Amino acid sequence: MNTPRNRIPFVYIIFLGIIIIMFVFQLQETPQIEELTINQLAADIKAEKVKRIEVEDDDQIYVLYNDGTEKETLKESQSDPHH
16 A cells, blocks of 8 residues: 555655756756957957956956856966076
């Protein structure tokens, strides 16, 4: 006989499966920030396509374009001209 008490583990398994599926779909929908070269960034700035630039950790550059696109790049390392 199937009593409500016997169905409880089955309901938990179904509920957990739904949660896992929702989590996986949420991860897939997370937009990835596109990488670009520093030369492309310079060209985009010159073409007035860039709305905002943020520099973090002295080398990471986040770029927000006028159309809402986000991209990132790394600053080129500064070499000592005396060496």
